[in-house]
Amino acid sequence: MTHTEESSRSRRDHSSELDSESIRQLLEDGELDTLRWEDDDISLRSAASNSRLPYDKLTAQELVHFPDASDSKASTNLYLFIRNKILQLWLLEPNVELTSEDAIDQLPTPFNSDRRFVRRIHGFLQRYGFINYGNFHRLASALILTSKRKRVIIIGAGAAGIAAMKQLHFFGFDVVLLEARKRLGGRVHTYHQKDSSTVADLGAMVVTGINGNPIVTMMRQTQCTPVRITPDCPIYDEYGKLVDQRKDELVAEAFKKIGDTASYIAHTLGVTEVNGKKLSIADAYNDILDLVFPKLQSIHRLCNSRMLELRMQRRRLKYWQIYEEILEKMKQVQNEIILYKKSAEFLAEKLRSSDGSIHHTLDSDSRLEQDILRRCYKRDLGEAIKRYDAARERFRNLETTLRNLKKQEPSEVYMNQRDRRLLDFHFANLEYVSGGTLDKLSLQHFDQDDEFQFTGSHMASELHSLFFQSLCNTFPFLNIFLIGLTALMKTF
Template identity: 25%
Template sequence: MSSSSRRPARRAALTARSSYDESLVDAELESYLGNARSRRISRLRRLSADERQRETETEALIALSLGFPIDELLPAERPLLPAPVAAAPNDYIVVRNHILASWRADPRVPLPRSRVQETVAASYDNLVAVAHGFLAREGHINFGVSAAFPASPPPDAPQRLAASVLVVGAGLAGLAAARQLLRFGLRVLVLEGRARPGGRVYTTHLGGDQAAVELGGSVITGIHANPLGVLARQLGIPLHKVRDSCPLYHHDGRTVDMKLDRSMDLVFNTLLEHATRLREYLKKAAEGISLGEGIERLRRFYKVAKSVEEREVLDWHLANLEFSNAGCLSELSLAHWDQDDQYEMGGDHCFLAGGNARLVHALCDGVPVLYEKTVKRIEHGEDGVSITVEGGQVFKADMALCTAPLGVLKSRSIIFEPELPERKLEAIQRLGFGLLNKVAMVFPHVFWDEEIDTFGCLNKERSKRGEFFLFYSYHTVSGGAVLIALVAGEAALEFEKVDPAVALHRVLGILKGIYGPKGVTVPDPIQSCCTRWGSDPLCSGSYSHIRVGSSGTDYDILAESVNDRLFFAGEATNRAYPATMHGALLSGLREASKILHASESRLNSDYKKYALQKSIRLINNVLDDLFMEPDLECGRFSFVFSYITPEEEQAPGLARITLEKPLLLPSKKRKVKGNQKDQDPVAEKIDQEVFYLYATVSQEQATELLECDNDKSRIAVLCKDLGVKLMGYDSTYDVCSHLISSISRAQKARKRLQGPKSLKTGL
């Protein structure tokens, strides 16, 4: 996966600190915001209006850094809110941002809803419940790998009839999804084709197992709001900032003149800016032009980089761009290649001490994984899914999550039955899946400059501009003198055919050319390794990019599920963060939420079918039991609450509105076709049943309703003034299952405390 930003830039300034804990990022953010927040925010303490406003603004900026709009709802949040709140959502957004900031303050431990409620006014309890539930289900809070987040449901989690899920692939996406699903209470099994977890994140150990070497995804790109940084913080793993200094060398070992370097850096960035203007001018015509063609046209038009040395330095920058996108510039779409720039995470790029495998193994803890199970066939239908692995073994489940890399989907090595929708197949073919290769070397000692993490080398031939163009030093985090040479663009494709011994000889020749004239002896490496990601049938490449003819929409299409049975995750399904490790992990959390929702919807649907077969009664027994002895009654309204003592005025509860038979009988004017005897007896029985509507209210709100003159006025106050949404059985069961349990427990507790005395207040 990408080890750089999508639009890389080599900055000249060195920072004073190069190694730090992820928690210090929060301090830096707070310093930038100019407000040192306490570890535990209390909205109940006495603050001036200015202090409260400043705190709200600080939390909004933290939410913004986490990818949330600063003053808007996410599309997925709007349906969860009553219409009046959704129309004027400021209070909800403040509560949501407060929860995000509270979680960010210490993500090593869970943030329960009760703790949030301690820090906000009781009048916001309903908003806290909605926001906290949404953020937890979607994987924005309360996720991770510390001991506080085991791969199992919390003790207080509601009991569910657990659906079964097969996860294809034990990479970051698959493991994140599996871990989250296990916490949701579902049954999960991961099928992995390799003999190890991690997928394209692969940390091996060379030099007598002393040095950790990253052969796949290596750099955490942008530490602010990055979930990988959260995992590192939970595990107490320090991060090393990739320092900005990156000297360039000619192929003969000479240092590139600083003036020339800065000049071509400016030319490169100016060409990219003009490429943006060019596509805006061309509009639809830009869809068929590659970024490489656009840049070359502009270079010729402005007559820049004309000398040999200038062109070699510019080619180095273009190779760096190809590295960032795992693709040749001749393939990248001029119109859409950088569509994800707006989402790019802020902060420094970092190495993880000891290698990214530490995160992978932490994600694996408690997750059932079967290795060397290469998936060959996925059958999906109304009855569930069936997955066949190499050798003929078959696994069955209710649902499946496919995290196979885009390269595998392109190769059609997995057969889907029935075939995937045409729309998805076309997106798979349109998107690009490129290549990045590496030569990893462990030396007896560090012979290069220990104060830098990267250095570059120019190439004479344009077609080879990406061959060993950039070196990464991992001596600060790997436990050994590790140096990795990158191969990008066209050179990465040719590299797959080169003998490893020949490749190593070329790399050592470059290093000796750079350091020999300085009087430095370059030793032979203790051990080396060359990657061949393009030849690996379990990935067939490195990471995705937007090819000519494609767009960011294709990432969204790849993320679409099929009939709520077959789901897809992976970096190539994440429009905002493609080609990144954190993009893969976030896609897994996203799909876990979707799978949970599908499981609950199917469970509710199955329950309704079962209930209709046994009886036409539409009211759940549990709700009937709750309202056998309501706490308050008036007209068609009855109320039950979750309080232990009536003094708890803000205790949440349920209101039930009874719609009697005369309101539901068919009109006398209704015409019935054919003989009345042929009318559906089930429909006739439904006509004669009593129906109920439900709403969540506090005891204080119920008291206000009781003061109304009639039921019509009560409904008007409930819906318009209080902004409460009426729900049928389905929605009540979905949204209020936790509240129903709380009310039931409270009723039992009151009976124990008060004996036979009734709490019912009839009005």
């Protein structure tokens, strides 16, 4: 077997054809690996999407490096096909390096005729980390960027430091990575309890979105198994009791409105500093809260909060007293309706029986007595029906009153001490996902990465810190030295 045959990347052969209905069913069942449909645009679209690139147009960065690709529509389409095809080839087997020669061999004729153009596209994708990143088997020798190999020192063995080390080494640099602690991962840290099998991830263990996330590709390379995180997030109070779902939703909505207000102040009104001082998220949130709860001395603020809570509780007590009174009236009217209905049915039956029991053989006094009795039944029946209709009308009015009253229910969110603790949970969660305290986050720039967030489910992997250790340990050229509190990782 030749070297070319040994280094070529294996591909699954799809010679069978499926009709559109079968493909649709496979897509719905999640059993279709779209990357492997080499003769269909679905695979190329999927490859571009999973690489964070648009399928049908060039990015601004690509236009800078490939101005010739925008000369005509044909040139653009040629570039996009080759680019998307190379991305597909890489994502099919991210455990093996995709060389430019391998990409040329895999491209169909005539798209591989301009070998220099293909190498340019391959080099661009490799240079900016769209292909050949993470843990993969090297097929070609290390790149030599200059006549003399340069040495680079990277401070910090967190996710960014490890990624920079691996990429720079792949590009031909001598790299030294310095870490002040006796472990890798930075914020990613798995805690192991002594004399116990208990473990806990203490930070940055959640993969927030899987669509286009390169972490997912590296998990495939390191055999890490991701687990989908359910969107439900029950919250427990300081006594270990589950917080009422409606209360949680109300406070979460209040937190969202505070965030929207802060964003409006920064991006719409353009207020990002006061007296020359840049505003932080903490400044904005505290100012917004102080609009509702003015700044007072601590004892006065506590008294004000308790008085406000007392007033709100009294309002809610009065509301529910009125609510109960209406329900009691509806119960009484309902009983009247039942009584009048039974009376009407009884009188109607008596009236029917009296109409059929008049005998002409009776004397005149008996016939007169029966006629008077029948007239009384008829009068009482009419009165019962009239009272029944009146009771039904009163019941409908009470229903309308109750519906209107429900719309006026006093809010439960009034920022008492318990509500404020629940709101503080959302503030703390924002600090967690941002990686810093709110007073260190810029009001103007803290959400600048929102448009680059990954979509899809949130995932977690087993012992997340092992994932970063495996990124280093699987490389044969990586030696780890622990000297005091310094972890020195040097590539040769």
